[in-house]
Amino acid sequence: MSHIQKALTHGLTPWQTVGPFFHYALPWEGGNTLVGSDVSGEKIVLIGQVVDSDGAPIPDAMVEIWQADAGGYYHHPDDPRHAEIKDRDFIGFGRCPTDEEGFYRFETVRPGPVSGPGNSVQAPHIAIGLFGRGLLRRLVTRAYFPDSPLNEADPVLGLITPERVATVIASAEPPVDGIPVFRLDLRFQGDCETVFFDV
Amino acid sequence: MDVLPYTRQILSEPPSLYPAYTSTVSRSPRQPLVTIPQTLTEVTGPMAFGDRLFRPPVHDMTRQGKGEPLGERIIVSGRILDDRGRPVPSTVVEIWQCNAAGRYIHKKDQHDAPLDPNFTGQGRITTDEEGRYRFITIKPGAYPWRNHHNAWRPAHIHFSLLGRGFATRLITQMYFPGDPLIDIDPIACAVPPEARQRMVSRFDIDTTESGWALGYVYDIVLRGRNETPMENVK
Ligand SMILES: [Fe+2]
Numbered sequence: 001m002s003h004i005q006k007a008l009t010h011g012l013t014p015w016q017t018v019g020p021f022f023h024y025a026l027p028w029e030g031g032n033t034l035v036g037s038d039v040s041g042e043k044i045v046l047i048g049q050v051v052d053s054d055g056a057p058i059p060d061a062m063v064e065i066w067q068a069d070a071g072g073y074y075h076h077p078d079d080p081r082h083a084e085i086k087d088r089d090f091i092g093f094g095r096c097p098t099d100e101e102g103f104y105r106f107e108t109v110r111p112g113p114v115s116g117p118g119n120s121v122q123a124p125h126i127a128i129g130l131f132g133r134g135l136l137r138r139l140v141t142r143a144y145f146p147d148s149p150l151n152e153a154d155p156v157l158g159l160i161t162p163e164r165v166a167t168v169i170a171s172a173e174p175p176v177d178g179i180p181v182f183r184l185d186l187r188f189q190g191d192c193e194t195v196f197f198d199v
Numbered sequence: 200m201d202v203l204p205y206t207r208q209i210l211s212e213p214p215s216l217y218p219a220y221t222s223t224v225s226r227s228p229r230q231p232l233v234t235i236p237q238t239l240t241e242v243t244g245p246m247a248f249g250d251r252l253f254r255p256p257v258h259d260m261t262r263q264g265k266g267e268p269l270g271e272r273i274i275v276s277g278r279i280l281d282d283r284g285r286p287v288p289s290t291v292v293e294i295w296q297c298n299a300a301g302r303y304i305h306k307k308d309q310h311d312a313p314l315d316p317n318f319t320g321q322g323r324i325t326t327d328e329e330g331r332y333r334f335i336t337i338k339p340g341a342y343p344w345r346n347h348h349n350a351w352r353p354a355h356i357h358f359s360l361l362g363r364g365f366a367t368r369l370i371t372q373m374y375f376p377g378d379p380l381i382d383i384d385p386i387a388c389a390v391p392p393e394a395r396q397r398m399v400s401r402f403d404i405d406t407t408e409s410g411w412a413l414g415y416v417y418d419i420v421l422r423g424r425n426e427t428p429m430e431n432v433k
Contacts, residue, residue, distance in 0.1 A: 010282050010420040013397050014211050014390040016372040017220075019357060021303040025295030025321035026359060028254050052225040060307070066244055066365045076243035078364070080200065093245035115200045117236050127240050127365055134222030136213040136389050138368060142240075156235050164230075188228055198207075198232040199241045199366050 015137035020060045022131075023097055027062070032096035034065075034108040040087050041070020041109035045181045046126060046143060046170065050102045052134075053188040057102025061132035063186075065094045065106055065143075067125070072112030098132075110145065110180075116155040123150035123157070130186055130196075139196045143184040144169045160195050167194045204237040205366040205422040206282055211394035219385040221346055237366055242424075244365035246289065253291060257322040260336040264317030270299025270337035274406055274414040275373070278330040279360060281423025286330025287367075293323040293359040294334060301340030310342050335412065341380060353380035353387065362421040373417045374399045 018026075035043055046065070050058040068074050069090045073081055092111075096104045108126070116122040123144055130139040144151055146169050151157055157165055170182035186194050215227035261267055275294075279287040297303045297320060300312040304319050318337060326332050339354045355372040362368065374381050376399055381387050387395055397420070406414025 010280055010284050011394060011397055012206070012211055012282055012422060013369060013371050013419045014394045015213055015370060016357075016386060016390075016398065018359075018370050020307060021297075021305040022295060022357065022359075024304060024319060025293055025323070025357070053227075053229065054225050056225075058226065064368075066240070068240075074239060074243040076246065076364075078202070078243050079239060091245065114239050116238050117201055122238060122240070125240070129365075129368060131370060132226065134220070134226035136215060136217060136220065136223060136386070138370065139215070139228065156238070159235055160233055188226060193228060193230055195230070196228050196232050198234045199237055 018131040020133040048184040061098045063104040064129040066127045068111040120155040123154040213389035217389040241366040268318035272412040276333035277417040296339040296356040301342035
């Protein structure tokens with residue numbers, strides 16, 4: 001145990017499940033729409049189905065996303081480029097309960113690349129948090145884009161065994177009203193079980 | 200760029216798979232988690248953006264209907280701190296709970312107990328500069344669930360916290376002191392005993408208001424981080 005942990009004065013409050021009855025409290029109208037009409041960048045839709053280890057859809061889960069804007073800026077004071085942000089209306093956070101078929105859906109923009117550890121660059125990605133009845137704690141993963149040349153050298157993708165990398169790369173679906181649709185299912189099952197991260 | 204990471208502390212956390220809580224069996228990863236470094240993505244996150252993120256604040260959950268809800272009025276207050284004891288100011292605290300009879304206002308709650316037309320059981324506020332929050336609500340009832348024979352959840356209030364970064368997110372449950380159901384509840388017991396106690400509020404006579412409501416104090420500790428990068432590399 002490092003001296004950092006010894007220095008902690010307060011024990012962390014543990015996680016508990018969000019349970020099945022969060023719908024009156026947590027989701028909000030428009031919580032899955034991150035963009036207004038005048039947002040800069042390429043509008044996209046991110047969808048996916050949440051599936052349990054028996055292959056059944058999970059209709060009472062909740063998905064949250066966090067992402068940079070189209071320029072790769074996080075709307076947060078710890079982003080060193082925060083002062084330069086041009087798109088003040090884009091926050092980059094969304095929350096969506098899954099529907100009866102286990103689907104989540106967000107309207108957002110394709111994020112730009114952001115800085116990674118050392119001198120590395122992270123390919124465009126959307127951080128995902130998954131919550132639900134039966135999930136004692138949040139599960140974290142990411143959605144990457146299938147057409148990004150930066151995926152090859154992404155420092156996080158590089159930590160995943162090659163045969164599982166595909167589980168965090170969204171697939172391109174047919175566009176709807178000219179807006180590109182990307183799909184990333186979140187699965188607890190078999191060979192295509194989603195890679196979840198300890199952050 | 201390298202970032203200041205938040206504490207990695209998993210010893211006190213429940214595992215994803217805890218078979219006594221039967222729903223975890225089909226809803227947990229079979230493969231181990233892949234450890235990744237915290238990057239700009241994880242240390243940034245949604246801070247308080249006010250009404251653009253959330254619905255209007257509700258701190259008095261007994262004033263949401265035409266009349267007062269039934270049950271025992273209580274005050275629940277405390278501070279949101281990091282693990283160095285520093286307050287987490289201006290962070291969103293969202294809570295939800297069942298009514299005094301043990302029933303949620305939710306279409307999927309089938310418990311045969313009455314709904315209360317004056318209670319929706321949800322509130323949200325942001326903490327002040329010292330990380331403080333305060334709700335007025337009704338003491339929730341225990342309720343049965345179908346996990347195993349004669350299974351009952353201890354009385355609890357669900358809490359959702361954002362903190363400063365994506366990495367500091369926390370959803371937990373607040374329990375009440377002296378509740379005999381806590382130590383036989385598979386959800387609470389998924390957390391090791393010492394850490395489990397951190398989810399139990401304490402009765403506080405100074406928070407209690409004379410002639411009006413009992414007060415409970417519940418402090419929540421989120422992952423924190425060092426001030427300077429140098430401390431991290433030592
Ligand atoms: Fe509950």
